[in-house]
Amino acid sequence: MQVEYIIVGFGLAGMAISKELEDHGHSFVVLDNASQVSSRVAAGVFNPVILKRFTPVWNADEQLDNLFPFYKDISQRLGGEYLTFFDTLKVFKSVEDQNNWFMACDNPLLEKYMDPKIIKSEKQGITHYEGFGKVNGTGRVLVTNVLDDYIKYLKDKEQFLEIPFVHNDLEISDEFVTYKQIKATKVIFAEGYGLKENPFFNYLPLTGTKGEMLFIKAPDLQLTEQIKSSLFVLPVGEDIYWIGATFNWTDKTLNPTDNGRKELLEKLDTMIDVSYEVVDQFGGIRPTVKDRRPLVGKHPKHKNLIVFNGMGTRGVMIAPTVAKQLYHYLENNEPLSKEIDITRFE
Ligand SMILES: Cc1cc2nc3c(=O)[nH]c(=O)nc-3n(C[C@H](O)[C@H](O)[C@H](O)COP(=O)(O)OP(=O)(O)OC[C@H]3O[C@@H](n4cnc5c(N)ncnc54)[C@H](O)[C@@H]3O)c2cc1C
Incomplete structure (x- = not known):
């Protein structure tokens, strides 16, 4: 199999970047082994206000502006309803x-x-x-429902494999990567707390x-x-x-x-x-991070290995917006904002 992207992990982060790639017509395959469950146990609530301190959530307006069209598109694609609203x-x-x-x-x-x-x-x-x-403006995403429906949709298109990704089996060259039978130009790691087992990115300060x-x-x-x-x-x-x-x-x-x-x-x-x-x-x-911001970017040495992680306590709101930024970074060479770019830890 030859694709442009391998995506490792299909929680809220993996789903958001899969959608971006699909929206723009890129080929990809997802590998997931159900070893982490953060998205599946999440209540899925979105709330722009931090009620402990009465302060706004980081980038709340932009994140909500992206959240609604994101799930509207997904509903059209998959046929389900995944948003509910309440005070x-x-x-x-x-x-x-x-x-x-x-x-x-x-x-x-x-x-x-x-x-x-x-x-x-x-x-x-x-x-x-x-x-x-x-x-x-609060509500929740029915996270398990949307993940299950999206997985079924990708499986029907032979784009989803229920297998673990074993990092040591990845062969890396300058132009492409090979993982078992799959040849790709890039791998995106969206492994949630599973990042701790990832030898390429476990230097990042993911606390969990x-x-x-x-x-x-x-x-x-x-x-x-x-x-x-x-x-x-x-x-x-x-x-x-x-x-x-x-x-x-x-x-x-x-x-x-x-x-x-x-x-x-x-x-x-x-x-x-x-x-x-x-x-x-x-x-x-x-998947929480020391400075409470996402972990996004390319490996310092292997530029075709990408991390998309650190959704923290608010993956529902953060993932659609940051996936968009990651997409434009990878395909259009747009810079990542400094607060999410992993170069802040180099
Ligand atoms: C109790 C709880 C409540 C929460 N409530 C909310 C909430 O109400 N609202 C909100 O916005 N956020 C909430 N969150 C936070 C939210 O769940 C996270 O921000 C988000 O789920 C992280 O998504 P992710 O895709 O990065 O990670 P995950 O959901 O953990 O997904 C990672 C995926 O990668 C796979 N994986 C890992 N390693 C490998 C490997 N080597 N090979 C193959 N697959 C692999 C795992 O199986 C998993 O499917 C909550 C979290 C918890 C724990």
């Missing part, structure tokens, strides 16, 4: 929280997303607080942050919005709520833990006052 309500625990909210609403970067009106009404099943602040979450069933909790306090409580239908997430910088395993569950339940019990049953627990490793 996000930030819990105010004190009058000081309310004052900070008002101040943030005056920030020109935030005013279109943050509603200055405080919601005083109680929410059934939610512990009494000093009201809520509403963020507009494990996140665990729960599904609970709570019929008495009648929410239509996402509630955000020390955790998020997100309705996903049929009385099921997504509860998350933990942040653990030391444990790099994918399996759910008793400590993770304990932490989530302790926090949840301060947020809701109805009975519930835990129906599932799962986790994954977010």
Whole structure:
């Protein structure tokens, strides 16, 4: 098989660059071995406001401007619907929280997303607080659905192989690379936390942050919005709520833990006052980076090896925009912005 690109990894990053290449008529094949699950466990929420600090998400406007057409195109291509919208309500625990909210609403970067009106009404099943602040423009991508449908679509075109990429088996020359039976001009590594096993790029400061979450069933909790306090409580239908997430910088395993569950339940019990049953627990490793910016660019020595990683805690918003930049960098020689270019670590 001869293609222009081999893509290693098909999470949100691999999918975004696959779409860019396909949009521009380039040939590629994807290899994925399901060894990382960050995209598959992600709630898929997009929210332009960091609610811990009331600050805007990095490049939020541009990322949202790219996100909607990206999924509209994918829906047309695959025939499914992958976006849902809901309000996000930030819990105010004190009058000081309310004052900070008002101040943030005056920030020109935030005013279109943050509603200055405080919601005083109680929410059934939610512990009494000093009201809520509403963020507009939030929602979620049904990540597992879109990945599954996209994989099926690529498999039908013989562009997707469910196999591991073994880095030592890659033969590299100046003009092309050969991996087993595949000859290509470039390889794009979109391996998420799997980058740690990649001998070409594991010098990059990918830290990785494990996140665990729960599904609970709570019929008495009648929410239509996402509630955000020390955790998020997100309705996903049929009385099921997504509860998350933990942040653990030391444990790099994918399996759910008793400590993770304990932490989530302790926090949840301060947020809701109805009975519930835990129906599932799962986790994954977010590909986070020391300076919280993506890792994009060419290997310092082998220019046909490319990395596309570091989506961090916000792969849903970041991947479509950064994939676009990566495409124009590779095919049109446009420079990458300094904050995402891996040369910042050379
Ligand atoms: C608990 C949790 C909740 C989250 N919630 C959100 C959220 O609500 N909103 C949001 O925007 N982000 C969220 N994130 C972050 C988001 O999931 C990540 O930013 C994003 O998924 C990273 O995508 P990726 O494609 O880089 O990595 P991954 O999704 O990990 O994909 C990497 C792929 O590469 C494959 N791979 C790796 N090595 C190899 C190899 N050698 N050979 C073949 N294949 C290989 C893996 O199998 C995998 O499929 C969350 C993450 C976690 C863990």
